[in-house]
Amino acid sequence: MVSQEIIVYSDYVCPFCLLAEEVIAQATEGLDVEVRWRPFELRPAPVPTLKVEDPYLPRVWRESVYPMAEKLGVPIKLPTISPQPRTDKAFEVFAMAEEQGAGHAYSMATLKAFFQQERDIGDPNVLADIGEAVGLAHQAVLDALADGRYREQHQAALRHAVEEAHIQSVPTLIIGGETVQGVPDPLALRRFLTERA
Template sequence: MPFELRPYPIPTLRPEGDYLQNAWRKNVYPTAERFGVKIVLPRVSPQPYTHLAFEGFQFAKEQGKANAYNHRIMQAFFQEEKDIGKIDVLTELAIEVGLNGDEFRKALETRKYKEAHQKALQHAYEEAKITAVPTFIIGDRVLPGLYSQETLEQVIDGEIEKQKKTFVEGMVCGIDGCD
């Protein structure tokens, strides 16, 4: 889902700066290694604004290719160090996942999906209260940041049990006429 850590006009960070260098060395690289994920701190400097990439997501979503598009965008930025703030780059990536390049480019140039993207951000910031990436929302639990597989499984299992209990209570009340 769309979420911008530094939406325009907030300045984006520079990968050569101490903050990103330290954060990646201490947190991102060890986590990626633990999960077997190939990732690099992209040298695109300053980091690109992502609103156009997310507007492209809205286009891809309408075409039933949102997951493929998102995967390709992440791969392009965090493995290939492509500048995903540029329409030419985004269009190339969209074509790679089977989207119509001319229609995609036109949608970005005209900002056709700007409002849809803004609504998605409003939902993330104001309604869902997202403050970190990733954030997992499981039932009424909000889990910002990274969690172990075991923790996520426990929360999911707990939610399943809660839903089963609610369902059974509803069935019993339907039969017994609970007040």
């Protein structure tokens, strides 16, 4: 079976990105598929990030996130951190993790840290902890964030997402040139991958 690639554009403050990972895991079980994560900041500076106290977040979670999470069996909760953290620093560490072959593991650990452990993924020390958990050196993460070693790399990835891939929302999956927006149905995704194999 020919190896396929799923490119997932995501933001670490998007709960649907964590749910999409569960769908992808179910749909690709036993198939030769490589999943590659790519950054897309929903609210890059200076755009204000969302606040839990505003009605928008609780409503979206009540109407969409929690029902979908329950259906998929994914533990998730609306973090009380307010305003929500920016994700540029988290994505700088992603660039470092990707270099070391740990991009997928890091993305999953970061989504879970925010949505299951309510950790502030805008805090360099939290990011260093997450990085260490997937094999990065704790101090190396802090040093890279302090000197902005991966800042330009992250900005280039963002430009690619917007200008070349034309990403407008997350999660967006790219599979062999086909674009799938939002959280796909696991059975439909598996059927699509199997037909392409």
